[in-house]
Amino acid sequence: MPYKTGLSVLIAAIVLAIYSITSSVPPNPPKGNIPDSMFSEVNARSYLNQIAKEPHSIGTPGHANVLQYIQTTCIKLGLETSIQNTTGIYNFGPWLISGEVSNIMARIKGTSNSKAVVVAGHYDSQPNAVGAGDDGSACAAMLESARAIKAGAPLKNDVIFLFTDGEEVGLLGAAAYVSDSNLVKQSGMVLNFDSRGNSGINTTFEENPENGWVMREYIRSAAHPNANSFSYEIYKLLPNNTDYTPFKKAGISGLNSGFIEGYVNYHSMTDIASKLDAGSLEHTGSNMVSLIRHFGNLDLTHTRAPDLTFFNFIDSIMIWYPGTWNLGFIILTNIVFISLLVLGFRKKFISAKGIVSGFFIFLLALTLVLCSSFLLEKSFTKIHPSFTNFYDNNHYSSYWYFLVIASFGGLLFSLLYELFSKRLKTESLFAGALLLEILMMNLIYNFLRSASYLLIVPLFFLMTGTIIQWVYFRNKSEFSLSQTLIGFLSIVPAALILSPIIYFTYVAFGLHSTYNAGLMLVLLMGMLIPFFVPVAKQLKLRIPLILFIISVFGFVVANLKSGYSKDEPMQTNVFYKVDADSGKAGWASEFSKTDPFSATLITKPEKIKLQNKIGLTEIIESPGSYSDIGGPYAEKISDTVINGVRKLKLHIGSTRNAISLQMIGQPIKIQKILVNDQPVNFEGYYMQAEKKEFGFLYFDLTAQGVVVEFDTEAGKKLQFQITDRSLGLDKVPGFKGYPDDVIPGPNMHSNTIQVVKHFSF
Numbered sequence: 116m117p118y119k120t121g122l123s124v125l126i127a128a129i130v131l132a133i134y135s136i137t138s139s140v141p142p143n144p145p146k147g148n149i150p151d152s153m154f155s156e157v158n159a160r161s162y163l164n165q166i167a168k169e170p171h172s173i174g175t176p177g178h179a180n181v182l183q184y185i186q187t188t189c190i191k192l193g194l195e196t197s198i199q200n201t202t203g204i205y206n207f208g209p210w211l212i213s214g215e216v217s218n219i220m221a222r223i224k225g226t227s228n229s230k231a232v233v234v235a236g237h238y239d240s241q242p243n244a245v246g247a248g249d250d251g252s253a254c255a256a257m258l259e260s261a262r263a264i265k266a267g268a269p270l271k272n273d274v275i276f277l278f279t280d281g282e283e284v285g286l287l288g289a290a291a292y293v294s295d296s297n298l299v300k301q302s303g304m305v306l307n308f309d310s311r312g313n314s315g316i317n318t319t320f321e322e323n324p325e326n327g328w329v330m331r332e333y334i335r336s337a338a339h340p341n342a343n344s345f346s347y348e349i350y351k352l353l354p355n356n357t358d359y360t361p362f363k364k365a366g367i368s369g370l371n372s373g374f375i376e377g378y379v380n381y382h383s384m385t386d387i388a389s390k391l392d393a394g395s396l397e398h399t400g401s402n403m404v405s406l407i408r409h410f411g412n413l414d415l416t417h418t419r420a421p422d423l424t425f426f427n428f429i430d431s432i433m434i435w436y437p438g439t440w441n442l443g444f445i446i447l448t449n450i451v452f453i454s455l456l457v458l459g460f461r462k463k464f465i466s467a468k469g470i471v472s473g474f475f476i477f478l479l480a481l482t483l484v485l486c487s488s489f490l491l492e493k494s495f496t497k498i499h500p501s502f503t504n505f506y507d508n509n510h511y512s513s514y515w516y517f518l519v520i521a522s523f524g525g526l527l528f529s530l531l532y533e534l535f536s537k538r539l540k541t542e543s544l545f546a547g548a549l550l551l552e553i554l555m556m557n558l559i560y561n562f563l564r565s566a567s568y569l570l571i572v573p574l575f576f577l578m579t580g581t582i583i584q585w586v587y588f589r590n591k592s593e594f595s596l597s598q599t600l601i602g603f604l605s606i607v608p609a610a611l612i613l614s615p616i617i618y619f620t621y622v623a624f625g626l627h628s629t630y631n632a633g634l635m636l637v638l639l640m641g642m643l644i645p646f647f648v649p650v651a652k653q654l655k656l657r658i659p660l661i662l663f664i665i666s667v668f669g670f671v672v673a674n675l676k677s678g679y680s681k682d683e684p685m686q687t688n689v690f691y692k693v694d695a696d697s698g699k700a701g702w703a704s705e706f707s708k709t710d711p712f713s714a715t716l717i718t719k720p721e722k723i724k725l726q727n728k729i730g731l732t733e734i735i736e737s738p739g740s741y742s743d744i745g746g747p748y749a750e751k752i753s754d755t756v757i758n759g760v761r762k763l764k765l766h767i768g769s770t771r772n773a774i775s776l777q778m779i780g781q782p783i784k785i786q787k788i789l790v791n792d793q794p795v796n797f798e799g800y801y802m803q804a805e806k807k808e809f810g811f812l813y814f815d816l817t818a819q820g821v822v823v824e825f826d827t828e829a830g831k832k833l834q835f836q837i838t839d840r841s842l843g844l845d846k847v848p849g850f851k852g853y854p855d856d857v858i859p860g861p862n863m864h865s866n867t868i869q870v871v872k873h874f875s876f
């Protein structure tokens with residue numbers, strides 16, 4: 116291929132890649148007068164300012180304030196408003212999580228007696244966050260959407276705006292909703308909104324199984340649709356849960372949407388209303404209103420159909436087709452690949468030895484890029500240990516580090532192919548890379564069926580273009596406009612489909628797992644080999660030099676921005692631990708090492724291995740002063756044996772202002788549990804296993820405590836420890852507060868006083 120043709124196509128590919136990433140942004144809020152029936156970002160932000168005033172985790176005064184504000188606002192908007200007060204219960208592996216929840220349900224009646232569209236978002240925040248993005252943005256958008264829907268034409272279906280409680284501690288509100296059979300019968304589908312950051316596009320990342328019906332309607336109706344079946348397949352493999360999870364398990368169809376940029380602000384005190392991107396709030400609300408109007412007029416009796424394959428191609432333009440078509444497409448793409456090989460062998464462009472060599476060179480390139488990503492991640496956290504205090508090591512300067520990792524990966528790839536382009540034909544290098552990509556395409560089809568478009572579409576167009584090039588232009592050494600045009604058209608799907616996926620994979624997995632994006636980056640670069648190699652031969656080391664300069668520049672900027680300030684504070688993790696049995700106390704941390712702030716409290720850090728096998732198993736701690744501040748209690752209400760089954764009813768709670776407690780029990784076979792007289796569903800839960808510890812978490816702990824009844828084997832002791840937690844460290848003697856550039860990090864232990872006590876019955 117002529118140098119000028121290759122250069123032109125490469126430049127076009129870079130421009131397309133940049134465009135595809137920069138166009139994947141939320142819409143700007145409209146200016147001027149907005150009709151009453153439209154979503155208004157300004158109105159939504161006024162609600163958000165009230166919701167995200169202070170931390171409002173379950174059991175705190177701030178939580179009660181937000182509950183009252185949303186309830187009062189719903190009534191003012193003319194919605195039929197009620198509160199579902201109940202004990203929420205949810206199972207997470209070894210943990211039984213429960214607590215008192217207050218779900219706010221605000222209804223707009225439809226014209227038909229039909230199933231309702233449930234619009235869900237949680238109003239509780241993480242204990243050490245004010246929750247503007249997570250999930251105040253959804254609650255504010257719901258209030259504004261309710262106003263807009265009321266101002267428009269009546270809908271056929273009821274709309275239930277469900278402001279769930281207790282999501283942050285274990286999906287308690289959503290679990291409580293779906294445990295009510297009457298509410299489930301009324302619910303035709305659910306639109307759940309939850310976010311993990313403070314900016315970015317509102318993307319639909321999870322759907323019900325057999326998503327064909329719901330996705331067709333979403334694509335037709337969303338104001339600014341954004342979704343892809345790659346996310347649908349990947350999310351199924353992740354251990355993540357949102358309020359949509361209980362609905363999905365209950366068989367209710369629906370969509371789960373949110374924005375994920377600004378990851379460093381997730382569950383942080385920096386997740387404030389003033390920093391929430393206006394476009395993200397507009398995208399959330401405008402999609403919410405359009406989806407409510409559309410689904411609000413549909414028959415919600417049959418909401419399942421075979422899965423679709425779908426993805427955004429340019430901005431909000433979506434391509435979709437039945438997932439069953441992927442089999443035909445993958446067969447066709449494999450045929451095109453075989454045809455390309457046959458043509459290459461006939462014309463003697465490639466050889467078996469060349470393909471094998473090209474295959475292993477591409478495999479080496481993939482290995483080098485993935486290893487470099489891993490090593491760079493480790494070096495960044497070695498230079499800046501405090502990065503590990505954040506989720507997935509994400510600091511405020513993470514995007515610059517992403518640039519370093521991506522450009523350094525490109526540097527290694529370009530050096531490798533410049534070296535081997537002197538020994539092997541470009542066609543052999545390309546055919547070898549294609550062989551590995553085709554194998555990966557078939558692998559993806561077998562395990563992530565509806566995500567296989569990710570390689571099927573780019574490879575089909577690329578190989579078709581290559582065949583045309585080999586037939587008509589292989590021996591032409593002069594620049595040809597038609598040859599350049601065919602080359603450009605062949606790489607358009609690769610640039611437009613893979614580039615935003617690479618970018619959002621960096622964002623989604625953070626500085627802890629950049630190899631996920633690195634894998635797809637190499638696949639994209641492999642598709643550009645026919646255009647890159649002629650350019651590399653002409654420019655020699657200039658491309659690696661440019662990429663090296665970009666890497667160094669990114670690294671310098673990233674490090675200059677890697678400090679902390681009042682606007683970009685460091686997250687820390689400290690709590691004060693009191694052992695009521697031994698009379699010992701001291702500062703502790705979940706982290707394995709102290710940071711500059713925690714080191715001022717944990718002055719003599721010692722690693723402590725805890726006896727329990729679930730929950731915290733290892734902490735660092737330093738002795739402190741003990742004072743009797745009260746703590747957890749467990750009182751026997753009744754203890755009977757019926758037909759060899761011991762029924763032990765306990766009243767547990769705390770004598771101080773604790774908001775939650777944790778019970779960890781020694782291994783014992785448990786046949787049944789009741790929490791405040793509500794039976795626990797043991798499905799998917801291993802509390803019944805005699806050889807494993809069990810855990811019980813209870814939130815929104817009031818002065819009344821909680822009543823728990825265990826059915827166990829007669830004649831065996833029930834032994835456990837209870838740890839109660841109160842939020843804030845101001846009552847610890849000598850604690851002077853957090854500096855301006857330090858904030859308590861997420862997780863239930865951070866910024867708490869904990870008292871532990873052991874019991875045996």
